[in-house]
Amino acid sequence: MTSDAVLQARNIVSGYGQTRIVDGISLSVPNGGGLALLGRNGAGKTTLVCTLAGRLPLKEGSIRLGGVEIGTLSPCQRCRCGIGFVPQERQIFATLSVEENLRIANLGGSWTLERVYELFPRLAERRQNGGGQLSGGEQQMLAIARALMSDPVCLLLDEPFEGLAPVIVDMLLDVLLRLRQEKAMAMIIVEQHARLALEVAEQGIVVERGRLRTGGSRGELLHRWEEIEDMLAVTH
Numbered sequence: 259m260t261s262d263a264v265l266q267a268r269n270i271v272s273g274y275g276q277t278r279i280v281d282g283i284s285l286s287v288p289n290g291g292g293l294a295l296l297g298r299n300g301a302g303k304t305t306l307v308c309t310l311a312g313r314l315p316l317k318e319g320s321i322r323l324g325g326v327e328i329g330t331l332s333p334c335q336r337c338r339c340g341i342g343f344v345p346q347e348r349q350i351f352a353t354l355s356v357e358e359n360l361r362i363a364n365l366g367g368s369w370t371l372e373r374v375y376e377l378f379p380r381l382a383e384r385r386q387n388g389g390g391q392l393s394g395g396e397q398q399m400l401a402i403a404r405a406l407m408s409d410p411v412c413l414l415l416d417e418p419f420e421g422l423a424p425v426i427v428d429m430l431l432d433v434l435l436r437l438r439q440e441k442a443m444a445m446i447i448v449e450q451h452a453r454l455a456l457e458v459a460e461q462g463i464v465v466e467r468g469r470l471r472t473g474g475s476r477g478e479l480l481h482r483w484e485e486i487e488d489m490l491a492v493t494h
């Protein structure tokens with residue numbers, strides 16, 4: 259693992275009750291870098307990313323953010339340390355307005371309502387609408403914007419494009435690329451569609467049955483494309 263990593267996880271073991279799902283995975287995200295977490299349905303990607311975010315307890319291993327151990331901290335404490343989490347189910351507060359959803363996530367850092375509205379003009383237009391009135395794409399924008407309000411150094415996104423129209427996927431891809439390039443924001447992006455994830459991330463790992471199957475740079479993974487597709491194929 260490199261010393262310039264913002265997030266380093268070593269030998270992560272986690273699961274549900276006595277069931278071990280993630281079984282000894284190590285990963286590293288460089289400062290300002292992007293890592294795609296790839297794998298088939300049920301491979302353990304959500305379990306892994308929820309463990310990094312503190313939503314599931316770490317049974318074994320260590321998680322360091324900026325060199326500081328965070329593996330025993332609560333989700334809220336990890337958020338204050340710089341982990342931004344965009345959960346698969348988005349978890350928007352349906353009865354709060356867009357603006358209220360954003361305000362309650364603000365930890366007083368450099369991200370303001372104005373900055374997130376500049377990134378997502380659609381949210382500015384819908385600022386007084388209830389979270390429950392938003393389309394799926396708008397909810398995903400809000401979930402990302404809300405994570406930004408806590409001023410993360412590393413953003414964890416669990417299948418952010420799932421179920422969205424191609425035009426919204428393109429728009430979200432642009433936003434994530436802007437965050438990577440202009441703000442040097444580190445990211446882990448969980449995705450079943452490897453090509454999409456590798457547009458945002460320059461490194462990728464493939465998780466299989468809770469273990470690391472393979473990994474490499476974008477170029478290396480694209481070079482081994484047939485093999486990677488086979489690892490991710492639904493009908494395998």
Ligand SMILES: Nc1ncnc2c1ncn2[C@@H]1O[C@H](COP(=O)(O)OP(=O)(O)OP(=O)(O)O)[C@@H](O)[C@H]1O
Pocket residue numbers: 274279297298299300301302303304305306450
């Ligand atoms: N709350 C839970 N209790 C028990 N087992 C669970 C729970 N959530 C997930 N699992 C199991 O953990 C395994 C990994 O699931 P996980 O959601 O982490 O996979 P994934 O790679 O994110 O898949 P998907 O792309 O379908 O979300 C699966 O066998 C799943 O059935």
